[in-house]
Amino acid sequence: MTAQTARLLVDGNGQIIPNQYYDVVTDSFKASEGGTGISVGGTAVSSSNPLPVAQTDGLTVSGTVIGTLAHQATSGIPTVLFTTSMLNYESITVQVTSAGTSCTVTYETSDDNSTWISTSGLSFTNVGNSALTTTSSAVGGIQFTRKGLYFRARVSAYGVNSTVTAIGTLSKAPAVQQGLISIDRKSVV
Secondary structure: OOOOOEEEEEOOOOOEEEEEEEEOOOOEEEEOOOOOOOEEOOEEOEOOEOOOOOOOOOOEEEEEEEEOHHHHHHHOOOEEEEEEEOOOOOEEEEEEEEOOOOOEEEEEEEOOOOOOEEOOEEEOOOOOOOOOEOEEOOOEEEEEEOOOOEEEEEEEEOOOOEEEEEEEEEEOOOOOOOOOEEEOOEEEO
């Protein structure tokens, strides 16, 4: 078996299924003797020593909410556009592509995926003289640094028959958030 003629089978967690491979020459699954023949750190790949799988930079999450004042007032349930784990990521950029009419998107973070706290980010249009924001009500984008294990965007206020859509892009690079600082009446960015 060579790298050109075989593929290893990997489960949903990125772990190699022991003693199995797919032979592209014979177009069939085969049992291998003595494991996979691959090692990580000098130890054979197994369920206790899995093959490391790199997470993709630029992973996207998205959501759309269509709502009315009546639905929002009677449901009592936060209408979440998306929730994502920030594990192994340093920042997320959220772009609202449809803001609806009189709608507000609130951005929140949590470490337990249950108790949510408002989190702030920097607008795409900020040139160093605007405060960080925790909500948006127009089409645009905001970049957030990781402040908790989970991040979510939810519609906290609805306009009648409005549609809100947002897309989030996770990044392994930290967000650089500049703000305006005043020292002795001089502005420094």
